[in-house]
Amino acid sequence: MWDDAFPSFLIGLREGLEAGLIVSILVATLVRAEARSRLPQVWTGVLAAIAVAMSFGAVLTFTAASMPQTAQEAFGGTLSVIAVAFVTAMVFWMRRSARSLSGELKEKVTGALAMGSGMLILTSFLAVGREGLETALFLWTTAQAAGESAGPLTGAGVGLVLAAALCWGLYRRVLKINLTKFFTATGAVLIVIAAGVLGYGLRDLQEGGVLPGKTAYAVDLASSVDAGSWYSTLIQGVFNLTPTMTWLQAVAYVAYLAVVMTLFVRGVRTTAPKAAKERRSEREPKTDRPERRRPVWVVPAAVVAVPAVIAGLVVALSRPKPAGDQTVAVSETECGKGFTAPKPGRQTFQMQNTGGKTSEVYLIDPSTSAVYGEIEGLAPGTTRDLVATVAGGTYAWRCVPTGGKAVTSKPVTVTGGGAAKPVVPVSEQDLAAPLKAYKAYVNQGLTTLVGQTRTLAEDIQGNHLDQARTDWLTAHRTYSSLGAAYGTFEDFDKKINGRADGLPGGVQDKDFAGFHRIEYGLWHGQSAKDLTGPAQQLATDAAGLQKAFPGQDFDPGDLPLRAHEILENTLQFELTGDTDEGSGTNLATADANLAGTRELLTVLKPLLTTRAPQVLPTVDADIARVQKHLDAAHDGDHWSGVDKLAPTDRQQLNGATGQLLEDLAPIPDLLEIRKSA
Numbered sequence: 001m002w003d004d005a006f007p008s009f010l011i012g013l014r015e016g017l018e019a020g021l022i023v024s025i026l027v028a029t030l031v032r033a034e035a036r037s038r039l040p041q042v043w044t045g046v047l048a049a050i051a052v053a054m055s056f057g058a059v060l061t062f063t064a065a066s067m068p069q070t071a072q073e074a075f076g077g078t079l080s081v082i083a084v085a086f087v088t089a090m091v092f093w094m095r096r097s098a099r100s101l102s103g104e105l106k107e108k109v110t111g112a113l114a115m116g117s118g119m120l121i122l123t124s125f126l127a128v129g130r131e132g133l134e135t136a137l138f139l140w141t142t143a144q145a146a147g148e149s150a151g152p153l154t155g156a157g158v159g160l161v162l163a164a165a166l167c168w169g170l171y172r173r174v175l176k177i178n179l180t181k182f183f184t185a186t187g188a189v190l191i192v193i194a195a196g197v198l199g200y201g202l203r204d205l206q207e208g209g210v211l212p213g214k215t216a217y218a219v220d221l222a223s224s225v226d227a228g229s230w231y232s233t234l235i236q237g238v239f240n241l242t243p244t245m246t247w248l249q250a251v252a253y254v255a256y257l258a259v260v261m262t263l264f265v266r267g268v269r270t271t272a273p274k275a276a277k278e279r280r281s282e283r284e285p286k287t288d289r290p291e292r293r294r295p296v297w298v299v300p301a302a303v304v305a306v307p308a309v310i311a312g313l314v315v316a317l318s319r320p321k322p323a324g325d326q327t328v329a330v331s332e333t334e335c336g337k338g339f340t341a342p343k344p345g346r347q348t349f350q351m352q353n354t355g356g357k358t359s360e361v362y363l364i365d366p367s368t369s370a371v372y373g374e375i376e377g378l379a380p381g382t383t384r385d386l387v388a389t390v391a392g393g394t395y396a397w398r399c400v401p402t403g404g405k406a407v408t409s410k411p412v413t414v415t416g417g418g419a420a421k422p423v424v425p426v427s428e429q430d431l432a433a434p435l436k437a438y439k440a441y442v443n444q445g446l447t448t449l450v451g452q453t454r455t456l457a458e459d460i461q462g463n464h465l466d467q468a469r470t471d472w473l474t475a476h477r478t479y480s481s482l483g484a485a486y487g488t489f490e491d492f493d494k495k496i497n498g499r500a501d502g503l504p505g506g507v508q509d510k511d512f513a514g515f516h517r518i519e520y521g522l523w524h525g526q527s528a529k530d531l532t533g534p535a536q537q538l539a540t541d542a543a544g545l546q547k548a549f550p551g552q553d554f555d556p557g558d559l560p561l562r563a564h565e566i567l568e569n570t571l572q573f574e575l576t577g578d579t580d581e582g583s584g585t586n587l588a589t590a591d592a593n594l595a596g597t598r599e600l601l602t603v604l605k606p607l608l609t610t611r612a613p614q615v616l617p618t619v620d621a622d623i624a625r626v627q628k629h630l631d632a633a634h635d636g637d638h639w640s641g642v643d644k645l646a647p648t649d650r651q652q653l654n655g656a657t658g659q660l661l662e663d664l665a666p667i668p669d670l671l672e673i674r675k676s677a
Contacts, residue, residue: 009155009156009158009159012135012155012156012157012158012159012160012163013159013160013162013163013186015132015135015163016135016159016160016162016163016164016167017163017166017167019049019128019132019163020163020164020166020167023042023046023128023167024167024170024171026042027039027042027171028171030042041121042121044121045121045122045125045128046125046128048121048125049125049128049132050128050132051306052132052133053132053133053135053136054136055310056133056136056137057136074204074205074208074209074210077201077202077203077204077205077206077207077208077210078201078205078210080197080198080200080201080202080204081198081201081202081205082137083137083194083197083201084194084197084198084201084256086133086137087190087194087197088191088194088260091187091190091191091264092187092263092264092267135156187264188261188264188265191257191260191261191264192257192261194256194260195253195256195257195260196241196253198252198253198256199241199245199249199250199252199253200249202246202248202249202252203245203246203249206246206248211248213246213247213248214246215246216246216247216248217244217245217246217247218245218246218247218249218250218251219243219244219245219250220243220244221243221244241253326338326339326340326349326350327350327352327383328349328350328351328352328397329352329353329354330351330352330353330354330355330359330361330378330397330399331353331354331355331356331359331399331401332355332356332357332359332399332401332404332407333355333407334407335361335397335398335399335407335408335409336396336397336399336409336410337354337409339397339409339412340412341395341412341413341414342390342395342414343390343414344390344391344392344414344416345389345390346387346388346389346390347387347388347389347390348385348386348387349363349373349385349386349387349388350383350384350385351375351378351383351384351385351386352382352383353378353379353380353381353382353383354381355380355401356380357380357401357402357403357404358377358378358379358380358401358402359378359399359400359401359402360374360375360376360377360378360399360400360674361374361375361378361386361397361398361399361400362374362397362398362399362400362425362674363386363388363395363396363397364395364396364397364398364408364422365393365394365395365396365422366394366395366396366408366411367394368422368424369398369424369425370422370423370424370425371422371423371424371425371674372388372389372390372395372420372422373386373387373388374386374674388420389420390414390420391414391416391420392414392415392416393413393414393420394411394412394413394414395411395412395413395414396408396409396410396411396412397409423611423669423670424610424611425674426560426607426611426670426671426672426673426674427673427674428556428557428673430607431556431557431559431607431671431673432556433606434556434559434603434604434606434607435554435556435559435603437603438559438599438600438603439550439554441482441599441603442482442549443546443549443550445478445479445481445482446482446542446545446546446549447546448478449475449478449479449482449542449545449546450539450542450543450546452471452474452475452478453475453535453538453539453542454539455471455475456468456471456472456475456518456535456538456539457532457535457536457538457539459471460518460528460531460532460535461528461532461535461536462528463528465522465528468522468531468535469522469523469583470637472515472518472519472522472583473583473585473588473637475515476497476515476519476585476588476589476592477588477589477591477592478592479496479497479515479542480497480589480592480593480596481592481593481595481596481599482596483562483565483566483569483593483596483597483600487555487558487562488549488552488553488554488555488558489545489549489552490548490552492541492544492545492548494514495513495514495537495541496514496515496538496541496542496545497514497515497516498511498512498513498514498516498517499516499579500512500516500517500520500581507520507581513534513537513538513541514534514538514541515538516579516581517534518531518534518535518538519581519582519583520581520582521534522582522583523581523582523583524582556673557672557673559600559603559604559671560604560667560668560670560671560672561668562600563597563600563601563604563664563667563668564661564664564665564667564668566593566596566597566600567593567594567597567657567660567661567664568661569593570589570590570593570594570657571654571657571658571661573586574586574587574589574590574593574642575587575590575642575650575653575654575657576642577641577642577643580641580642584639584640584641584642584643584644585639585641586641586642587630587633587634587639587640587641587642588634588639590630591627591630594623594626594627594630597623597664598623601616601619604667604671607671608667608670608671611670611671612666612670615663615666615667615670618663619660619663619664622656622659622660622663623660625656625659625660626653626656626657626660629649629652629653629656630653632649633645633649633653
């Protein structure tokens with residue numbers, strides 16, 4: 001978590017120290033002027049500044065959460081650029097003002113003492129408020145970059161606590177810190193961090209459609225850098241540098257760093273110390289005039305409540321009226337009762353099944369039947385939320401009760417709000433052609449497998465064990481390339497490719513059979529006599545599977561699921577070496593799994609191209625990266641064992657496979673079979 005926490009820790013420490021120094025100087029000035037009774041006014045101003053900063057952060061958070069995804073990207077990117085501007089200005093301001101800050105503040109306090117309590121509150125509020133708003137904005141942008149990580153808030157909290165401790169030590173004169181050197185060093189580091197925030201913000205603006213060039217990459221190291229490694233995570237968290245960066249990001253990062261750092265360093269070298277002008281105003285005993293008494297809690301409560309109330313009103317007014325305020329009823333005969341045109345934005349609909357049958361409920365575009373949101377299995381008498389992004393277009397509800405006919409509501413039209421991307425539904429008929437093509441691929445693979453397992457059995461029976469090891473790998477790779485059909489093979493998969501895990505006797509168990517049983521024997525010195533039976537049984541089971549497969553039930557809905565699951569199992573079992581029984585060929589199996597995934601995507605390509613054209617190019621690039629790593633792991637028929645890979649190579653392979661899995665993850669949802677009648 002430290003990688004996400006460090007930038008926020010630094011901003012919390014620096015901004016906290018700035019604000020703390022200001023408060024310390026205000027307090028010290030009043031104490032020396034024998035005006036201790038005015039200290040509550042300083043703390044009231046400080047409290048007001050904190051309340052405003054926290055309210056500002058709440059407005060940013062809740063306002064952004066109510067926006068569509070693209071608007072959130074644009075909003076976050078804009079605020080990131082603004083935050084960079086504020087931080088840059090703060091760095092230069094503190095470098096110039098650190099030497100004269102004490103004298104300037106004492107002059108302001110002297111004037112405020114003569115003008116009454118309101119001016120003293122305002123002075124402390126303005127002095128601290130700037131740092132508070134800058135901190136809130138910078139923390140919000142770094143938290144956005146970190147996603148769900150708690151690092152930014154943790155880092156900021158630690159930084160603020162440390163800043164408070166340092167300020168107390170300085171005030172009590174138990175610490176001595178060269179503040180000029182401190183603000184110079186932290187300023188240089190913040191400039192580097194701000195350059196990364198600028199690049200992140202520009203990327204958000206590209207993702208939000210505000211700026212062009214989101215696919216024009218200047219740097220693409222995804223194939224050679226493991227995004228999940230500790231060093232990659234550290235660099236991304238601290239500097240916001242990612243393995244892939246667009247030209248706009250890269251140019252902006254380099255230009256900002258070159259220009260701003262040059263100006264900063266030049267300013268440090270040329271700025272001469274300036275003596276602070278401290279006028280004689282340290283003692284004003286006559287300013288402690290008695291004032292009209294009021295409850296001590298009134299003003300502090302007001303300065304906290306007012307910003308909070310204003311922030312609440314801003315959030316309430318900026319968020320669209322939730323569609324959940326209207327309950328939408330569904331039944332066997334009526335769908336969408338109570339539905340009126342919602343406002344654009346992220347909406348939550350309360351769906352209530354008033355009928356007597358469980359129903360599938362879809363929010364659709366009636367012209368194309370494309371789905372914006374859905375609830376599966378809405379039981380009678382129950383109410384569940386359906387969340388969907390609403391934009392300009394036509395909307396209707398479609399309800400499909402169990403055993404009944406689909407009912408569609410009257411359409412409503414929504415204007416404004418950009419565009420939402422519904423998913424065009426897939427039916428069993430749509431998957432019929434891909435399923436037929438994949439069955440043909442599996443049938444051909446099983447025919448090949450039968451011949452290869454017979455050859456393997458003959459090798460072992462003839463005591464040609466060296467040849468058997470080669471033929472074992474050939475046959476096992478053939479079987480592993482049929483991954484999308486595993487769920488269809490029923491009990492044959494356990495017989496052909498079962499593992500020793502979970503068996504009472506482990507590798508010695510009588511039920512341990514198939515490829516891994518023979519692998520264990522071939523690579524642990526067992527004789528041909530010991531392996532002849534298991535090898536002949538494997539050939540028999542392969543022939544039995546070939547004969548049974550045409551009649552087995554192959555659910556067409558399994559095809560989209562297997563697009564992700566094949567390599568999920570590869571990452572879990574093969575790339576960990578968990579299934580290795582001595583051959584050290586897990587990477588060869590992973591290569592076969594990748595080939596099977598590629599074949600599956602080929603048959604699904606027509607459906608994916610029309611529904612999510614951006615998915616396949618991304619996945620193809622990911623597959624090429626994984627393939628490159630696997631190709632580097634073997635020389636001809638000799639494969640490196642997983643445990644023999646260099647740590648960096650293994651991390652890169654795991655990272656590339658993880659990225660591929662992430663990009664494959666949307667396919668099951670895109671191609672999920674949805675009822676329409």
